[in-house]
Amino acid sequence: MYQRLMEHLTTAVLLLDGRLQLRWMNPAAEALLALSRSRVTGLPLPGLVNSDDDIGELLAKARDEFHPYTQREARLTLPTGDALTVDYTVTPLSADELLMELEPRDRLLRISREEALQTRQETIKVLARGLAHEVKNPLGGIRGAAQLLERDLGDSQLTEFTRIIVEEVDRLRDLVDAMLGPHRLNRPEPLNIHKVLERVRALVSVEHPEVTFTRDYDPSLPDLMGDESQLIQAILNVARNAVQAMTEAGIEGPTLVLKTRARRQFTLGAERHRLVCQVSLIDNGPGIPEELKETLFYPMVSGRAEGSGLGLSIAQSVLHRHQGLIECDSRPGQTEFRLLIPLETSHD
Known part of the structure:
Protein backbone atom coordinates (compact mmCIF):
# COMPACT_ATOMS: atom_id res chain seq x y z
CA MET A 1 0.00 0.00 0.00
CA TYR A 2 2.81 2.44 0.92
CA GLN A 3 4.63 1.64 -2.30
CA ARG A 4 1.51 2.41 -4.33
CA LEU A 5 1.17 5.73 -2.52
CA MET A 6 4.80 6.68 -3.19
CA GLU A 7 4.44 5.80 -6.87
CA HIS A 8 1.91 8.61 -7.18
CA LEU A 9 3.97 11.22 -5.32
CA THR A 10 5.50 14.11 -7.27
CA THR A 11 8.45 14.04 -4.84
CA ALA A 12 11.31 11.78 -5.95
CA VAL A 13 11.70 8.86 -3.49
CA LEU A 14 14.43 6.20 -3.48
CA LEU A 15 14.98 3.17 -1.24
CA LEU A 16 18.58 2.06 -0.66
CA ASP A 17 20.03 -0.94 1.16
CA GLY A 18 22.91 -0.91 3.65
CA ARG A 19 25.47 -1.01 0.85
CA LEU A 20 23.85 2.09 -0.69
CA GLN A 21 22.52 0.02 -3.57
CA LEU A 22 19.24 1.02 -5.14
CA ARG A 23 16.31 -1.20 -4.16
CA TRP A 24 13.43 0.84 -5.48
CA MET A 25 12.54 4.29 -6.86
CA ASN A 26 9.24 5.90 -7.78
CA PRO A 27 8.44 7.32 -11.25
CA ALA A 28 9.16 10.88 -10.07
CA ALA A 29 12.71 9.81 -9.17
CA GLU A 30 13.14 8.08 -12.53
CA ALA A 31 12.12 11.27 -14.33
CA LEU A 32 14.24 13.55 -12.14
CA LEU A 33 17.45 11.48 -12.32
CA ALA A 34 16.92 10.25 -15.90
CA LEU A 35 17.29 6.64 -14.73
CA SER A 36 15.28 3.50 -15.45
CA ARG A 37 14.42 1.56 -12.30
CA SER A 38 14.61 -1.79 -14.07
CA ARG A 39 18.15 -1.06 -15.29
CA VAL A 40 19.72 0.41 -12.16
CA THR A 41 18.15 -1.68 -9.36
CA GLY A 42 20.97 -3.29 -7.43
CA LEU A 43 23.56 -0.69 -8.45
CA PRO A 44 25.16 1.66 -5.89
CA LEU A 45 23.65 5.15 -6.08
CA PRO A 46 27.02 6.98 -5.60
CA GLY A 47 28.21 5.27 -8.79
CA LEU A 48 25.20 6.55 -10.72
CA VAL A 49 24.97 10.10 -9.41
CA ASN A 50 27.92 12.34 -8.50
CA SER A 51 27.79 15.41 -6.30
CA ASP A 52 30.10 18.21 -5.21
CA ASP A 53 29.69 17.21 -1.55
CA ASP A 54 30.36 13.44 -2.02
CA ILE A 55 26.88 11.96 -1.80
CA GLY A 56 28.27 8.52 -0.92
CA GLU A 57 29.97 9.83 2.20
CA LEU A 58 26.82 11.60 3.37
CA LEU A 59 24.64 8.52 2.78
CA ALA A 60 27.10 6.37 4.72
CA LYS A 61 27.14 8.90 7.57
CA ALA A 62 23.33 8.81 7.87
CA ARG A 63 23.43 4.98 7.81
CA ASP A 64 26.24 4.61 10.37
CA GLU A 65 24.91 7.22 12.80
CA PHE A 66 21.31 6.11 12.23
CA HIS A 67 20.25 9.73 12.05
CA PRO A 68 18.33 11.66 9.35
CA TYR A 69 20.42 13.98 7.26
CA THR A 70 19.35 16.89 5.00
CA GLN A 71 21.46 18.58 2.34
CA ARG A 72 20.32 21.89 0.78
CA GLU A 73 21.01 22.95 -2.81
CA ALA A 74 23.23 19.97 -3.58
CA ARG A 75 24.65 19.97 -7.09
CA LEU A 76 24.23 16.55 -8.71
CA THR A 77 25.72 15.31 -11.98
CA LEU A 78 23.48 12.77 -13.70
CA PRO A 79 24.57 9.84 -15.91
CA THR A 80 23.52 11.93 -18.93
CA GLY A 81 26.08 14.59 -17.94
CA ASP A 82 23.36 17.09 -17.01
CA ALA A 83 23.65 19.03 -13.76
CA LEU A 84 20.81 19.26 -11.26
CA THR A 85 20.34 21.23 -8.05
CA VAL A 86 18.24 19.50 -5.38
CA ASP A 87 17.43 19.45 -1.69
CA TYR A 88 17.58 15.89 -0.38
CA THR A 89 16.87 14.14 2.90
CA VAL A 90 18.19 10.71 3.91
CA THR A 91 16.24 8.86 6.62
CA PRO A 92 17.47 5.52 8.02
CA LEU A 93 14.52 3.11 8.31
CA SER A 94 16.59 0.23 9.68
CA ALA A 95 20.19 -0.94 9.73
CA ASP A 96 19.76 -2.10 6.14
CA GLU A 97 17.36 0.44 4.68
CA LEU A 98 17.65 4.15 3.79
CA LEU A 99 14.84 6.32 2.46
CA MET A 100 15.98 9.21 0.27
CA GLU A 101 13.75 12.11 -0.85
CA LEU A 102 14.83 14.62 -3.47
CA GLU A 103 13.23 17.97 -4.28
CA PRO A 104 14.48 19.80 -7.42
CA ARG A 105 15.53 23.40 -6.87
CA ASP A 106 16.73 24.53 -10.31
CA ARG A 107 13.41 26.04 -11.38
CA GLY A 181 16.79 53.23 -25.82
CA PRO A 182 13.20 53.43 -27.15
CA HIS A 183 10.37 53.44 -24.62
CA ARG A 184 8.15 50.94 -26.43
CA LEU A 185 7.91 48.66 -29.45
CA ASN A 186 7.61 50.79 -32.56
CA ARG A 187 6.15 48.24 -34.97
CA PRO A 188 5.19 44.92 -33.36
CA GLU A 189 4.42 42.44 -36.13
CA PRO A 190 4.74 38.71 -36.84
CA LEU A 191 8.37 37.90 -37.61
CA ASN A 192 10.57 34.89 -38.17
CA ILE A 193 13.38 34.81 -35.61
CA HIS A 194 15.63 32.97 -38.07
CA LYS A 195 15.35 35.88 -40.51
CA VAL A 196 16.54 38.15 -37.69
CA LEU A 197 19.47 35.83 -36.92
CA GLU A 198 20.48 35.61 -40.57
CA ARG A 199 20.52 39.39 -40.77
CA VAL A 200 22.76 39.55 -37.69
CA ARG A 201 25.04 36.83 -39.08
CA ALA A 202 25.44 38.70 -42.37
CA LEU A 203 26.32 41.98 -40.60
CA VAL A 204 28.88 40.43 -38.23
CA SER A 205 30.41 38.28 -41.00
CA VAL A 206 31.23 41.41 -42.98
CA GLU A 207 32.86 43.03 -39.95
CA HIS A 208 34.70 39.87 -38.80
CA PRO A 209 35.27 37.41 -41.67
CA GLU A 210 37.62 35.39 -39.47
CA VAL A 211 34.72 34.20 -37.28
CA THR A 212 33.07 30.87 -38.12
CA PHE A 213 29.29 30.77 -37.68
CA THR A 214 27.45 27.53 -36.88
CA ARG A 215 23.67 27.51 -37.29
CA ASP A 216 21.52 25.14 -35.24
CA TYR A 217 17.95 26.27 -35.92
CA ASP A 218 14.65 24.68 -34.92
CA PRO A 219 12.55 24.94 -38.12
CA SER A 220 9.33 24.22 -36.22
CA LEU A 221 9.41 27.56 -34.34
CA PRO A 222 6.35 29.71 -35.15
CA ASP A 223 6.54 33.44 -35.80
CA LEU A 224 6.61 35.74 -32.79
CA MET A 225 5.17 39.21 -32.33
CA GLY A 226 7.90 41.78 -32.05
CA ASP A 227 9.76 44.74 -33.46
CA GLU A 228 12.18 43.38 -36.05
CA SER A 229 14.60 46.32 -36.01
CA GLN A 230 14.87 46.32 -32.21
CA LEU A 231 15.42 42.55 -32.05
CA ILE A 232 18.10 42.79 -34.73
CA GLN A 233 19.81 45.49 -32.67
CA ALA A 234 19.57 43.47 -29.44
CA ILE A 235 20.96 40.25 -30.95
CA LEU A 236 23.57 42.21 -32.89
CA ASN A 237 24.78 43.81 -29.66
CA VAL A 238 25.19 40.40 -28.03
CA ALA A 239 26.89 38.91 -31.12
CA ARG A 240 29.31 41.81 -31.47
CA ASN A 241 30.14 41.62 -27.78
CA ALA A 242 31.00 37.91 -28.15
CA VAL A 243 33.03 38.40 -31.34
CA GLN A 244 35.00 41.32 -29.91
CA ALA A 245 35.82 39.29 -26.78
CA MET A 246 37.15 36.41 -28.93
CA THR A 247 39.11 38.76 -31.21
CA GLU A 248 40.74 40.70 -28.37
CA ALA A 249 41.69 37.45 -26.61
CA GLY A 250 43.35 36.17 -29.80
CA ILE A 251 41.25 32.98 -29.87
CA GLU A 252 42.31 30.57 -32.61
CA GLY A 253 39.35 29.49 -34.71
CA PRO A 254 36.77 31.88 -33.17
CA THR A 255 33.33 30.32 -33.46
CA LEU A 256 29.86 31.66 -32.75
CA VAL A 257 26.95 29.22 -32.59
CA LEU A 258 23.46 30.55 -33.37
CA LYS A 259 20.89 28.17 -31.90
CA THR A 260 17.10 28.28 -31.52
CA ARG A 261 14.81 26.05 -29.52
CA ALA A 262 11.21 26.05 -28.27
CA ARG A 263 10.72 25.82 -24.51
CA ARG A 264 7.31 24.60 -23.38
CA GLN A 265 5.57 25.53 -20.12
CA PHE A 266 8.45 27.85 -19.28
CA THR A 267 8.48 30.41 -16.47
CA LEU A 268 9.94 33.87 -16.99
CA GLY A 269 10.03 35.82 -13.76
CA ALA A 270 6.75 35.02 -12.03
CA GLU A 271 4.79 34.34 -15.23
CA ARG A 272 4.43 30.92 -16.83
CA HIS A 273 4.25 30.80 -20.63
CA ARG A 274 2.90 28.00 -22.78
CA LEU A 275 5.65 28.44 -25.37
CA VAL A 276 8.89 30.42 -25.32
CA CYS A 277 11.44 31.00 -28.07
CA GLN A 278 15.03 30.50 -26.87
CA VAL A 279 17.81 32.04 -28.95
CA SER A 280 21.31 30.99 -27.84
CA LEU A 281 24.58 32.64 -28.90
CA ILE A 282 27.50 30.44 -27.84
CA ASP A 283 31.13 31.46 -28.34
CA ASN A 284 34.45 29.80 -27.57
CA GLY A 285 36.00 32.93 -26.13
CA PRO A 286 37.85 33.53 -22.85
CA GLY A 287 34.70 33.77 -20.72
CA ILE A 288 33.37 36.62 -18.61
CA PRO A 289 35.45 37.72 -15.60
CA GLU A 290 33.86 36.67 -12.33
CA GLU A 291 33.72 40.24 -11.03
CA LEU A 292 31.59 41.35 -14.01
CA LYS A 293 28.98 38.58 -13.97
CA GLU A 294 26.64 40.26 -11.48
CA THR A 295 26.76 43.66 -13.20
CA LEU A 296 26.97 42.46 -16.80
CA PHE A 297 23.71 44.10 -17.93
CA TYR A 298 24.25 47.39 -16.09
CA PRO A 299 24.74 50.45 -18.34
CA MET A 300 28.30 51.82 -18.57
CA VAL A 301 29.79 48.50 -17.34
CA SER A 302 32.27 46.93 -19.75
CA GLY A 303 35.16 44.49 -19.59
CA ARG A 304 36.79 46.15 -22.60
CA ALA A 305 38.84 49.35 -22.50
CA GLU A 306 37.14 50.63 -25.67
CA GLY A 307 33.65 49.45 -24.71
CA SER A 308 30.84 51.87 -23.90
CA GLY A 309 29.09 49.38 -21.63
CA LEU A 310 25.74 50.02 -23.33
CA GLY A 311 25.38 47.08 -25.73
CA LEU A 312 24.18 44.41 -23.30
CA SER A 313 22.13 46.90 -21.27
CA ILE A 314 20.26 47.98 -24.40
CA ALA A 315 19.79 44.34 -25.46
CA GLN A 316 18.28 43.46 -22.07
CA SER A 317 15.94 46.47 -22.30
CA VAL A 318 14.74 45.36 -25.73
CA LEU A 319 14.04 41.85 -24.42
CA HIS A 320 12.08 43.30 -21.49
CA ARG A 321 9.92 45.25 -23.94
CA HIS A 322 9.19 41.89 -25.57
CA GLN A 323 8.32 40.49 -22.09
CA GLY A 324 11.45 38.35 -22.19
CA LEU A 325 14.95 38.46 -20.76
CA ILE A 326 18.58 37.48 -21.36
CA GLU A 327 20.45 34.90 -19.28
CA CYS A 328 24.16 34.17 -19.37
CA ASP A 329 26.37 31.23 -18.39
CA SER A 330 30.10 31.59 -18.84
CA ARG A 331 33.29 29.69 -18.29
CA PRO A 332 36.65 29.83 -20.11
CA GLY A 333 36.14 28.38 -23.56
CA GLN A 334 32.36 28.71 -23.62
CA THR A 335 30.01 31.62 -23.02
CA GLU A 336 26.31 31.27 -23.75
CA PHE A 337 23.81 34.09 -23.90
CA ARG A 338 20.19 32.88 -23.97
CA LEU A 339 17.52 35.29 -25.21
CA LEU A 340 14.08 34.11 -24.07
CA ILE A 341 11.01 35.58 -25.76
CA PRO A 342 7.40 34.46 -25.14
CA LEU A 343 5.65 33.35 -28.31
CA GLU A 344 2.29 34.64 -27.11
CA THR A 345 2.61 38.20 -25.82
CA SER A 346 0.61 41.39 -25.41
CA HIS A 347 2.78 44.48 -25.99
CA ASP A 348 2.08 48.02 -24.83
Whole structure:
Protein backbone atom coordinates (compact mmCIF):
# COMPACT_ATOMS: atom_id res chain seq x y z
CA MET A 1 0.00 0.00 0.00
CA TYR A 2 2.81 2.44 0.92
CA GLN A 3 4.63 1.64 -2.30
CA ARG A 4 1.51 2.41 -4.33
CA LEU A 5 1.17 5.73 -2.52
CA MET A 6 4.80 6.68 -3.19
CA GLU A 7 4.44 5.80 -6.87
CA HIS A 8 1.91 8.61 -7.18
CA LEU A 9 3.97 11.22 -5.32
CA THR A 10 5.50 14.11 -7.27
CA THR A 11 8.45 14.04 -4.84
CA ALA A 12 11.31 11.78 -5.95
CA VAL A 13 11.70 8.86 -3.49
CA LEU A 14 14.43 6.20 -3.48
CA LEU A 15 14.98 3.17 -1.24
CA LEU A 16 18.58 2.06 -0.66
CA ASP A 17 20.03 -0.94 1.16
CA GLY A 18 22.91 -0.91 3.65
CA ARG A 19 25.47 -1.01 0.85
CA LEU A 20 23.85 2.09 -0.69
CA GLN A 21 22.52 0.02 -3.57
CA LEU A 22 19.24 1.02 -5.14
CA ARG A 23 16.31 -1.20 -4.16
CA TRP A 24 13.43 0.84 -5.48
CA MET A 25 12.54 4.29 -6.86
CA ASN A 26 9.24 5.90 -7.78
CA PRO A 27 8.44 7.32 -11.25
CA ALA A 28 9.16 10.88 -10.07
CA ALA A 29 12.71 9.81 -9.17
CA GLU A 30 13.14 8.08 -12.53
CA ALA A 31 12.12 11.27 -14.33
CA LEU A 32 14.24 13.55 -12.14
CA LEU A 33 17.45 11.48 -12.32
CA ALA A 34 16.92 10.25 -15.90
CA LEU A 35 17.29 6.64 -14.73
CA SER A 36 15.28 3.50 -15.45
CA ARG A 37 14.42 1.56 -12.30
CA SER A 38 14.61 -1.79 -14.07
CA ARG A 39 18.15 -1.06 -15.29
CA VAL A 40 19.72 0.41 -12.16
CA THR A 41 18.15 -1.68 -9.36
CA GLY A 42 20.97 -3.29 -7.43
CA LEU A 43 23.56 -0.69 -8.45
CA PRO A 44 25.16 1.66 -5.89
CA LEU A 45 23.65 5.15 -6.08
CA PRO A 46 27.02 6.98 -5.60
CA GLY A 47 28.21 5.27 -8.79
CA LEU A 48 25.20 6.55 -10.72
CA VAL A 49 24.97 10.10 -9.41
CA ASN A 50 27.92 12.34 -8.50
CA SER A 51 27.79 15.41 -6.30
CA ASP A 52 30.10 18.21 -5.21
CA ASP A 53 29.69 17.21 -1.55
CA ASP A 54 30.36 13.44 -2.02
CA ILE A 55 26.88 11.96 -1.80
CA GLY A 56 28.27 8.52 -0.92
CA GLU A 57 29.97 9.83 2.20
CA LEU A 58 26.82 11.60 3.37
CA LEU A 59 24.64 8.52 2.78
CA ALA A 60 27.10 6.37 4.72
CA LYS A 61 27.14 8.90 7.57
CA ALA A 62 23.33 8.81 7.87
CA ARG A 63 23.43 4.98 7.81
CA ASP A 64 26.24 4.61 10.37
CA GLU A 65 24.91 7.22 12.80
CA PHE A 66 21.31 6.11 12.23
CA HIS A 67 20.25 9.73 12.05
CA PRO A 68 18.33 11.66 9.35
CA TYR A 69 20.42 13.98 7.26
CA THR A 70 19.35 16.89 5.00
CA GLN A 71 21.46 18.58 2.34
CA ARG A 72 20.32 21.89 0.78
CA GLU A 73 21.01 22.95 -2.81
CA ALA A 74 23.23 19.97 -3.58
CA ARG A 75 24.65 19.97 -7.09
CA LEU A 76 24.23 16.55 -8.71
CA THR A 77 25.72 15.31 -11.98
CA LEU A 78 23.48 12.77 -13.70
CA PRO A 79 24.57 9.84 -15.91
CA THR A 80 23.52 11.93 -18.93
CA GLY A 81 26.08 14.59 -17.94
CA ASP A 82 23.36 17.09 -17.01
CA ALA A 83 23.65 19.03 -13.76
CA LEU A 84 20.81 19.26 -11.26
CA THR A 85 20.34 21.23 -8.05
CA VAL A 86 18.24 19.50 -5.38
CA ASP A 87 17.43 19.45 -1.69
CA TYR A 88 17.58 15.89 -0.38
CA THR A 89 16.87 14.14 2.90
CA VAL A 90 18.19 10.71 3.91
CA THR A 91 16.24 8.86 6.62
CA PRO A 92 17.47 5.52 8.02
CA LEU A 93 14.52 3.11 8.31
CA SER A 94 16.59 0.23 9.68
CA ALA A 95 20.19 -0.94 9.73
CA ASP A 96 19.76 -2.10 6.14
CA GLU A 97 17.36 0.44 4.68
CA LEU A 98 17.65 4.15 3.79
CA LEU A 99 14.84 6.32 2.46
CA MET A 100 15.98 9.21 0.27
CA GLU A 101 13.75 12.11 -0.85
CA LEU A 102 14.83 14.62 -3.47
CA GLU A 103 13.23 17.97 -4.28
CA PRO A 104 14.48 19.80 -7.42
CA ARG A 105 15.53 23.40 -6.87
CA ASP A 106 16.73 24.53 -10.31
CA ARG A 107 13.41 26.04 -11.38
CA LEU A 108 12.93 27.92 -8.09
CA LEU A 109 16.51 29.19 -8.14
CA ARG A 110 16.16 30.33 -11.75
CA ILE A 111 12.88 32.12 -11.02
CA SER A 112 14.53 33.84 -8.06
CA ARG A 113 17.48 34.95 -10.22
CA GLU A 114 15.16 36.21 -12.96
CA GLU A 115 13.00 38.18 -10.52
CA ALA A 116 16.12 39.75 -9.00
CA LEU A 117 17.43 40.58 -12.47
CA GLN A 118 14.14 42.16 -13.52
CA THR A 119 13.96 44.18 -10.30
CA ARG A 120 17.52 45.47 -10.79
CA GLN A 121 16.78 46.29 -14.42
CA GLU A 122 13.67 48.29 -13.48
CA THR A 123 15.63 50.17 -10.81
CA ILE A 124 18.40 50.95 -13.29
CA LYS A 125 15.83 52.14 -15.83
CA VAL A 126 14.25 54.58 -13.35
CA LEU A 127 17.65 55.90 -12.25
CA ALA A 128 18.88 56.21 -15.84
CA ARG A 129 15.80 58.14 -16.97
CA GLY A 130 16.11 60.50 -14.04
CA LEU A 131 19.80 61.02 -14.70
CA ALA A 132 19.18 61.52 -18.43
CA HIS A 133 16.61 64.22 -17.71
CA GLU A 134 19.05 66.05 -15.42
CA VAL A 135 21.89 65.74 -17.94
CA LYS A 136 20.01 66.67 -21.12
CA ASN A 137 18.63 69.93 -19.73
CA PRO A 138 22.04 71.59 -19.10
CA LEU A 139 23.38 70.07 -22.35
CA GLY A 140 20.68 71.95 -24.25
CA GLY A 141 21.65 75.17 -22.48
CA ILE A 142 25.36 74.68 -23.25
CA ARG A 143 24.62 73.98 -26.91
CA GLY A 144 22.39 77.04 -27.24
CA ALA A 145 24.94 79.30 -25.53
CA ALA A 146 27.72 78.03 -27.82
CA GLN A 147 25.62 78.75 -30.92
CA LEU A 148 24.80 82.29 -29.72
CA LEU A 149 28.46 82.89 -28.93
CA GLU A 150 29.47 81.70 -32.40
CA ARG A 151 27.23 84.31 -34.03
CA ASP A 152 28.93 87.13 -32.13
CA LEU A 153 32.48 85.95 -32.84
CA GLY A 154 34.12 87.33 -35.93
CA ASP A 155 37.33 85.37 -35.58
CA SER A 156 37.13 82.06 -37.49
CA GLN A 157 39.67 80.47 -35.17
CA LEU A 158 37.46 81.13 -32.17
CA THR A 159 34.33 79.81 -33.90
CA GLU A 160 36.16 76.53 -34.38
CA PHE A 161 36.10 76.13 -30.58
CA THR A 162 32.36 76.79 -30.39
CA ARG A 163 31.76 74.17 -33.08
CA ILE A 164 33.74 71.67 -30.98
CA ILE A 165 31.50 72.49 -28.02
CA VAL A 166 28.34 71.90 -30.10
CA GLU A 167 29.68 68.64 -31.55
CA GLU A 168 30.69 67.26 -28.13
CA VAL A 169 27.33 68.24 -26.63
CA ASP A 170 25.58 66.40 -29.49
CA ARG A 171 27.78 63.34 -28.86
CA LEU A 172 26.85 63.32 -25.16
CA ARG A 173 23.16 63.69 -26.03
CA ASP A 174 23.35 60.73 -28.42
CA LEU A 175 25.11 58.69 -25.73
CA VAL A 176 22.31 59.40 -23.25
CA ASP A 177 19.66 58.53 -25.86
CA ALA A 178 21.44 55.25 -26.63
CA MET A 179 21.57 54.39 -22.93
CA LEU A 180 17.82 54.90 -22.58
CA GLY A 181 16.79 53.23 -25.82
CA PRO A 182 13.20 53.43 -27.15
CA HIS A 183 10.37 53.44 -24.62
CA ARG A 184 8.15 50.94 -26.43
CA LEU A 185 7.91 48.66 -29.45
CA ASN A 186 7.61 50.79 -32.56
CA ARG A 187 6.15 48.24 -34.97
CA PRO A 188 5.19 44.92 -33.36
CA GLU A 189 4.42 42.44 -36.13
CA PRO A 190 4.74 38.71 -36.84
CA LEU A 191 8.37 37.90 -37.61
CA ASN A 192 10.57 34.89 -38.17
CA ILE A 193 13.38 34.81 -35.61
CA HIS A 194 15.63 32.97 -38.07
CA LYS A 195 15.35 35.88 -40.51
CA VAL A 196 16.54 38.15 -37.69
CA LEU A 197 19.47 35.83 -36.92
CA GLU A 198 20.48 35.61 -40.57
CA ARG A 199 20.52 39.39 -40.77
CA VAL A 200 22.76 39.55 -37.69
CA ARG A 201 25.04 36.83 -39.08
CA ALA A 202 25.44 38.70 -42.37
CA LEU A 203 26.32 41.98 -40.60
CA VAL A 204 28.88 40.43 -38.23
CA SER A 205 30.41 38.28 -41.00
CA VAL A 206 31.23 41.41 -42.98
CA GLU A 207 32.86 43.03 -39.95
CA HIS A 208 34.70 39.87 -38.80
CA PRO A 209 35.27 37.41 -41.67
CA GLU A 210 37.62 35.39 -39.47
CA VAL A 211 34.72 34.20 -37.28
CA THR A 212 33.07 30.87 -38.12
CA PHE A 213 29.29 30.77 -37.68
CA THR A 214 27.45 27.53 -36.88
CA ARG A 215 23.67 27.51 -37.29
CA ASP A 216 21.52 25.14 -35.24
CA TYR A 217 17.95 26.27 -35.92
CA ASP A 218 14.65 24.68 -34.92
CA PRO A 219 12.55 24.94 -38.12
CA SER A 220 9.33 24.22 -36.22
CA LEU A 221 9.41 27.56 -34.34
CA PRO A 222 6.35 29.71 -35.15
CA ASP A 223 6.54 33.44 -35.80
CA LEU A 224 6.61 35.74 -32.79
CA MET A 225 5.17 39.21 -32.33
CA GLY A 226 7.90 41.78 -32.05
CA ASP A 227 9.76 44.74 -33.46
CA GLU A 228 12.18 43.38 -36.05
CA SER A 229 14.60 46.32 -36.01
CA GLN A 230 14.87 46.32 -32.21
CA LEU A 231 15.42 42.55 -32.05
CA ILE A 232 18.10 42.79 -34.73
CA GLN A 233 19.81 45.49 -32.67
CA ALA A 234 19.57 43.47 -29.44
CA ILE A 235 20.96 40.25 -30.95
CA LEU A 236 23.57 42.21 -32.89
CA ASN A 237 24.78 43.81 -29.66
CA VAL A 238 25.19 40.40 -28.03
CA ALA A 239 26.89 38.91 -31.12
CA ARG A 240 29.31 41.81 -31.47
CA ASN A 241 30.14 41.62 -27.78
CA ALA A 242 31.00 37.91 -28.15
CA VAL A 243 33.03 38.40 -31.34
CA GLN A 244 35.00 41.32 -29.91
CA ALA A 245 35.82 39.29 -26.78
CA MET A 246 37.15 36.41 -28.93
CA THR A 247 39.11 38.76 -31.21
CA GLU A 248 40.74 40.70 -28.37
CA ALA A 249 41.69 37.45 -26.61
CA GLY A 250 43.35 36.17 -29.80
CA ILE A 251 41.25 32.98 -29.87
CA GLU A 252 42.31 30.57 -32.61
CA GLY A 253 39.35 29.49 -34.71
CA PRO A 254 36.77 31.88 -33.17
CA THR A 255 33.33 30.32 -33.46
CA LEU A 256 29.86 31.66 -32.75
CA VAL A 257 26.95 29.22 -32.59
CA LEU A 258 23.46 30.55 -33.37
CA LYS A 259 20.89 28.17 -31.90
CA THR A 260 17.10 28.28 -31.52
CA ARG A 261 14.81 26.05 -29.52
CA ALA A 262 11.21 26.05 -28.27
CA ARG A 263 10.72 25.82 -24.51
CA ARG A 264 7.31 24.60 -23.38
CA GLN A 265 5.57 25.53 -20.12
CA PHE A 266 8.45 27.85 -19.28
CA THR A 267 8.48 30.41 -16.47
CA LEU A 268 9.94 33.87 -16.99
CA GLY A 269 10.03 35.82 -13.76
CA ALA A 270 6.75 35.02 -12.03
CA GLU A 271 4.79 34.34 -15.23
CA ARG A 272 4.43 30.92 -16.83
CA HIS A 273 4.25 30.80 -20.63
CA ARG A 274 2.90 28.00 -22.78
CA LEU A 275 5.65 28.44 -25.37
CA VAL A 276 8.89 30.42 -25.32
CA CYS A 277 11.44 31.00 -28.07
CA GLN A 278 15.03 30.50 -26.87
CA VAL A 279 17.81 32.04 -28.95
CA SER A 280 21.31 30.99 -27.84
CA LEU A 281 24.58 32.64 -28.90
CA ILE A 282 27.50 30.44 -27.84
CA ASP A 283 31.13 31.46 -28.34
CA ASN A 284 34.45 29.80 -27.57
CA GLY A 285 36.00 32.93 -26.13
CA PRO A 286 37.85 33.53 -22.85
CA GLY A 287 34.70 33.77 -20.72
CA ILE A 288 33.37 36.62 -18.61
CA PRO A 289 35.45 37.72 -15.60
CA GLU A 290 33.86 36.67 -12.33
CA GLU A 291 33.72 40.24 -11.03
CA LEU A 292 31.59 41.35 -14.01
CA LYS A 293 28.98 38.58 -13.97
CA GLU A 294 26.64 40.26 -11.48
CA THR A 295 26.76 43.66 -13.20
CA LEU A 296 26.97 42.46 -16.80
CA PHE A 297 23.71 44.10 -17.93
CA TYR A 298 24.25 47.39 -16.09
CA PRO A 299 24.74 50.45 -18.34
CA MET A 300 28.30 51.82 -18.57
CA VAL A 301 29.79 48.50 -17.34
CA SER A 302 32.27 46.93 -19.75
CA GLY A 303 35.16 44.49 -19.59
CA ARG A 304 36.79 46.15 -22.60
CA ALA A 305 38.84 49.35 -22.50
CA GLU A 306 37.14 50.63 -25.67
CA GLY A 307 33.65 49.45 -24.71
CA SER A 308 30.84 51.87 -23.90
CA GLY A 309 29.09 49.38 -21.63
CA LEU A 310 25.74 50.02 -23.33
CA GLY A 311 25.38 47.08 -25.73
CA LEU A 312 24.18 44.41 -23.30
CA SER A 313 22.13 46.90 -21.27
CA ILE A 314 20.26 47.98 -24.40
CA ALA A 315 19.79 44.34 -25.46
CA GLN A 316 18.28 43.46 -22.07
CA SER A 317 15.94 46.47 -22.30
CA VAL A 318 14.74 45.36 -25.73
CA LEU A 319 14.04 41.85 -24.42
CA HIS A 320 12.08 43.30 -21.49
CA ARG A 321 9.92 45.25 -23.94
CA HIS A 322 9.19 41.89 -25.57
CA GLN A 323 8.32 40.49 -22.09
CA GLY A 324 11.45 38.35 -22.19
CA LEU A 325 14.95 38.46 -20.76
CA ILE A 326 18.58 37.48 -21.36
CA GLU A 327 20.45 34.90 -19.28
CA CYS A 328 24.16 34.17 -19.37
CA ASP A 329 26.37 31.23 -18.39
CA SER A 330 30.10 31.59 -18.84
CA ARG A 331 33.29 29.69 -18.29
CA PRO A 332 36.65 29.83 -20.11
CA GLY A 333 36.14 28.38 -23.56
CA GLN A 334 32.36 28.71 -23.62
CA THR A 335 30.01 31.62 -23.02
CA GLU A 336 26.31 31.27 -23.75
CA PHE A 337 23.81 34.09 -23.90
CA ARG A 338 20.19 32.88 -23.97
CA LEU A 339 17.52 35.29 -25.21
CA LEU A 340 14.08 34.11 -24.07
CA ILE A 341 11.01 35.58 -25.76
CA PRO A 342 7.40 34.46 -25.14
CA LEU A 343 5.65 33.35 -28.31
CA GLU A 344 2.29 34.64 -27.11
CA THR A 345 2.61 38.20 -25.82
CA SER A 346 0.61 41.39 -25.41
CA HIS A 347 2.78 44.48 -25.99
CA ASP A 348 2.08 48.02 -24.83
